[in-house]
Amino acid sequence: MKTTVTKNSKINEVNFNDLGFGKIFTDHMLVANYQDGNWQEVEIKPFENITLSPAANCLHYGQEIFEGLKAHYHNTGKISIFRPNENWHRFNHSAQRLAMPTVPRSIFIDGMIELIKIDQQWVPKKPGSSLYIRPFMFSTDSVLRVSASTRFTFIIILSPSGDYFSNPQPLNIIANPEYSRAVKGGVGSCKNAGNYAATLYPNQLIQQKGFQQILWLNPIDNNTIQEVGMMNIFFYIDGELVTPSKKEETILDGVTRKSVLTLAQSLQITCAERDITIEEVFNCYEQGKLREIFGTGTAAVVLNVGSLSFSNKTIHLNPEKYELAPQLKNLLLDIQYGRKEDNYNWLQFIN
Numbered sequence: 155m156k157t158t159v160t161k162n163s164k165i166n167e168v169n170f171n172d173l174g175f176g177k178i179f180t181d182h183m184l185v186a187n188y189q190d191g192n193w194q195e196v197e198i199k200p201f202e203n204i205t206l207s208p209a210a211n212c213l214h215y216g217q218e219i220f221e222g223l224k225a226h227y228h229n230t231g232k233i234s235i236f237r238p239n240e241n242w243h244r245f246n247h248s249a250q251r252l253a254m255p256t257v258p259r260s261i262f263i264d265g266m267i268e269l270i271k272i273d274q275q276w277v278p279k280k281p282g283s284s285l286y287i288r289p290f291m292f293s294t295d296s297v298l299r300v301s302a303s304t305r306f307t308f309i310i311i312l313s314p315s316g317d318y319f320s321n322p323q324p325l326n327i328i329a330n331p332e333y334s335r336a337v338k339g340g341v342g343s344c345k346n347a348g349n350y351a352a353t354l355y356p357n358q359l360i361q362q363k364g365f366q367q368i369l370w371l372n373p374i375d376n377n378t379i380q381e382v383g384m385m386n387i388f389f390y391i392d393g394e395l396v397t398p399s400k401k402e403e404t405i406l407d408g409v410t411r412k413s414v415l416t417l418a419q420s421l422q423i424t425c426a427e428r429d430i431t432i433e434e435v436f437n438c439y440e441q442g443k444l445r446e447i448f449g450t451g452t453a454a455v456v457l458n459v460g461s462l463s464f465s466n467k468t469i470h471l472n473p474e475k476y477e478l479a480p481q482l483k484n485l486l487l488d489i490q491y492g493r494k495e496d497n498y499n500w501l502q503f504i505n
């Protein structure tokens with residue numbers, strides 16, 4: 155790995171008490187280029203702007219994928235990354251679907267570790283804060299014909315982030331069948347840029363009406379639930395924790411989703427990955443069986459849902475009385491920050 159260390163660190167200009175989320179970037183980045191069927195030399199260098207041909211394929215046809223994960227200061231004083239292998243596998247799943255080359259472990263994981271080592275003083279120490287890691291890849295052929303590119307750039311950037319969700323307000327969510335996110339055979343299971351661009355307009359519409367996130371439904375039946383905003387969704391019904399199945403590849407296979415399922419099972423909670431419809435959720439609510447609804451994702455970990463609207467009906471829940479969601483959130487955070495033993499080998503230590 156060719157490494158060029160900056161002579162002008164920006165770290166003294168940063169107020170670590172007011173980081174926000176994804177706004178500040180560390181001194182360095184990792185860059186690897188793919189051409190002629192091979193990954194070229196990997197470089198760690200000062201964070202800087204990149205140059206692209208105005209005809210670069212990614213700017214016109216959206217061949218772009220990304221990942222998001224976090225590193226934390228552990229109780230022992232070491233820095234750990236949470237389940238990076240999962241993100242590496244998911245990145246390569248997205249890459250295949252978008253006709254992009256897969257990225258080897260030596261670049262994705264080893265490169266990430268090397269980069270964090272160089273920028274380790276940027277990992278925030280305040281409880282609840284973390285270093286957000288953003289790997290991404292885009293196509294760079296400069297040809298306007300619509301075709302899969304042959305040249306790509308893979309980059310990792312790092313962003314020290316505060317406890318953005320330290321005092322999160324419960325979400326008011328709405329299922330609006332006029333818009334959809336994913337359908338069988340599409341790219342719902344990929345973290346490709348276009349998926350997110352397509353949700354911005356429907357999000358603006360629901361936010362004007364006082365909702366924060368959209369509950370996405372399968373557009374074929376306008377009934378089967380997929381996920382909420384950029385999070386996976388869970389329903390705690392009558393002692394059973396239910397989350398939509400990923401078998402049709404219309405939802406993102408969340409690392410937090412997977413971890414929450416494992417932790418719930420460790421609490422002897424019955425878990426089910428299966429189809430669940432909006433109709434079933436409303437029926438359970440009317441029968442008094444619906445206890446909790448929450449979303450999961452790397453940024454927020456676990457976020458409670460306070461209300462769910464569909465058509466002219468609304469479910470109102472009281473997240474202050476939730477028991478399972480906060481328990482699962484604390485268990486996961488305790489493992490990430492080293493307050494509880496990591497029995498699952500989820501933490502990848504970097505030093």
Ligand SMILES: *Cc1c(COP(=O)(O)O)cnc(C)c1O
Pocket residue numbers: 222345381383384385386406407408409410411450451452453
């Ligand atoms: C990233 C993402 C998630 C959550 O995945 P995590 O691995 O838990 O962060 C869920 N849904 C969508 C659409 C996402 O992009």
